[in-house]
Amino acid sequence: MALIATMGAAALGTQAASAASGGPEGFATVNGGTTGGAGGQTVRATTGTQIHEALCSRASSDTPIVIEVEGRIHHGNTTKVSGASCNTAEDKIELKEISNVTLVGVGSGALFDELGIHIRSSRNIIVQNVHVRNVKKSGSPTSNGGDAIGMERDVSNVWVDHATLEASGGESAGYDALFDMKGDTRYVTLSYSVLRNSGRGGLVGSSDGDTGNGPVTYHHNVYENIDSRTPLLRAGTAHTYNNHFTGLAKSGINSRLGAEVLVENNYFESSRDPLGTFYTDDMGSWEVSGNIWDDVTWSAEASGNHPAGPNPVSTTSMSVPYAYALDAADCVPALLASAAGANTGLQVSDGSCAVEAPDPEPTDPTDPPTGDNLSLGAGADGSSKASGSSYGNVIDGDMSTSWSPSGSTGRVSVKWGSDRTVTAIAIREAADAVGAITSWRVVNHDTGEVLATGSGAGDIDLPTTTLSKIDFEITGSSGTPKLAEFETYAG
Template identity: 60%
Template sequence: MKRRGKRVLGIGGAATVAVAAVATAAVVNLQGASEATAAEPSGATGFAAQNGGTTGGAGGKTVRATTGTQIHQALCGRAANSTPIIIEVAGTITIGNTAKVSGSCNTAAGVIELKDISNVTLIGVGSTGVFDQIGIHVRNSKNIILQNLHVKNVKKSNGATSNGGDAIGLESSVSNVWADHLTLEASGGESEGYDGLFDMKSGVKYVTLSYSVLKNSGRGGLVGSSDSDTGNGPVTYHHNYYQNIESRTPLLRAATAHIYNNYYEKLGSSGINPRNGGKALVQNNYFKDSQNVLGTYYTDLKGTWQASGNVLDNVKWTGEGTHAGAGMTSNGTVTVPYTTKLDAGASIPSIVKSTAGHGTGMKTSDGGTTAPNPGTTTPAPGTTTPAPGTTTPAPAPGGTNLSIGAGADGSSKASGSSYGNVIDGNTSTYWQPSGNTGDISVKWSSAKTVGSIVIKEASGSKVTSWKLIDETSGKTISTGTNSGVKTFTPISTKKLTFEVVSATGTTRITEFETYAK
């Protein structure tokens, strides 16, 4: 783990804060002085880092506020609505202490209004920065950072209301928002007066929600408010903790999302819900005590998902919707324009619970290995998910298995086995060499581009050393000590040979799958 930020003292001991490697600026305390400082943002990730990046108020004056009115005053007291500013929130914000303020911008009473502005960081100080029954509304704005804040119990009915019942709502021509280390919570669902925790609609683009806790709500969040609201996204969600949420984690209408390294616990009805053309790349997440965690639900307008490396821990699937299912099977290809490091799915509960949310010290994970080309997660339905703390197998590649419809031959075969059994898509049939070692090949009439293979063995078979040979060039392109997934620099070939160098038990290969990547 690593911790963002550092504490610096300015002249005379006044607290200061540096943001995004910009020179330290003196804090202006609107009410009271304090030695505590807000943690230092270290840079946006995911889609918020695209489209020119998200830097918030970096380079601007740092102002401290303890009421909602003071936040509005700081926003509207700038020389222009684009003048960079960092607002440290060091108190509890309520509807009662949040009044309308005008100036270089315009705000509203009873809601934190970031409207028609840009270049703002709103960041909590330590365990302060609590928004109690008051939402944060971002509208017609860009380059916004919301960090280390706790927003709770925002209602749209049945009591004091704020922001339409959303804890955080992004709406109408909003771009480049980084929401990080937040705690967003409700105390019930729509019948109790609550709406979404993190909603985006009417043209919201390039957003990242990271290291945040979303809990105790009927609705986690949506991207697109209706089937006609199709101009939103892309969005990245990573290292978030969704706990006791009924649905929408998130709901994607015609939007693309990269969803990785999140921990989902107790999803009541459904989880990730791409629909109406929505697309989700779902990697190395952990789902526990939940149901219908990935698929298209409550509509016939289908979405697309590509899944890999996810862990399912007591996950159920009901008759509602179109599911990814127990194998988390992908139904298409989803790509993102950046690379990232992924933590292993099995490690996500401990990592996320120690880093996510408000007041946790802005800790982050250094990640695991660089993310592979996205693929499908293909544990066979009914197989056991690795227990937490165990090594998650490499994700299976996506796309078409090029071995289906190809030819096969080999060095030898035992009675009752066949070369063709490794390319028939049936794991109940197999090839067995006449001895413990031998080789099996997949061949095509015209050259194919191959960048990964999957070797599957029957029960009792254990290959301990192997080579993969490109028969077109005669070169050994990969080696290994166990079966499973192997990726390599793509080659163009008419024939690939899997040579078993050593094995224990009786070698029986059930499938030799080949993929373009």
């Protein structure tokens, strides 16, 4: 078919916030906004179990936390962890009955391989720069009901950004959806993400009785090689702008049961029935402006089939309660080819069809500890020690001496005769063993509370804690760990 453009306004305001400035656009900015774990402790995780441990180590289920994820997260390294501040499961990444959490891929990337991310009964969640693939609801292994990212049961204020969500087929191959919202999920934004190779993109409302979901914003996403549901809307309100839809095999945006969707400056190509009400006569509605319809095929109007084309026109008038900027539709494919998806540098549009990198962030957000090293003059013990090493070597201020566990894991502790207040520690590996510590946790020996988890040595911020003994537990290593200094600080 010939190229068809529905012309509209070039922009409807200015960006209120963007990924470049550290926040979302769209409905995730409403209802108090979405900040995730901002202001909380930052920890590193290289396994699914460590993600769960980080959630369970918080003082409460709403204590802010940023979990930096690197590596392949899969069934083999994801177990259930218990605690008062978490409710986890072994077959998925479980963000359940919690709030104020950021899950972000860093370094060489975060791949959730056959393992879905489940957000349930939670608020103020950010998931950013992650790749989730091949999550199955049937066959083996199964996870998260077959959804790459699934939200359900009283969820609000979620921002998913720069994610790659993909399957390797449709329902007959064992997969369900890539991005589902159901059971009263509200105030969500999906941005700069790639959804591909799936029978189902995602839905808003799991059945005709599940109508309490939304509003939701979809902007600057790529939908590629999807059968349908980009998305399926059962009631509710959606805003979709500056997305690239290509290879939709059966249908695209499906507005049903009184749903309203604002469809602006998107690029639709090589697709069938990209907008309308499908598989029902319970109509939804749409406002269209500025879209390009390139090589799009429209089916005939019939019972249960109500395409918006071949000449899409608005059937409702909508407004949204936030400011945003629109790129011209004709630049969207090229723009998103470089900016959308995981591991693309968190690039975003500058509002004029060009990309810009986010504001620079330090590679290590932990500030160096200040003040006196409280370990000097303290005592030390541990779970084990290798021949020739000593616990006291970690508190002597001498980088040339060290302690090693008798195996690949172990504990070393600093202790005092009376309580001390500790806000940070510094773990210094010996020069010939830098990088050997791959995972650890810090524990209040007096109470058993886990104060921090992560990977690698260095400076570690802690919640302000009063104790008489503090443990550093090496839970994973490559080679033989050699810890030269275990420094403790009050400020």
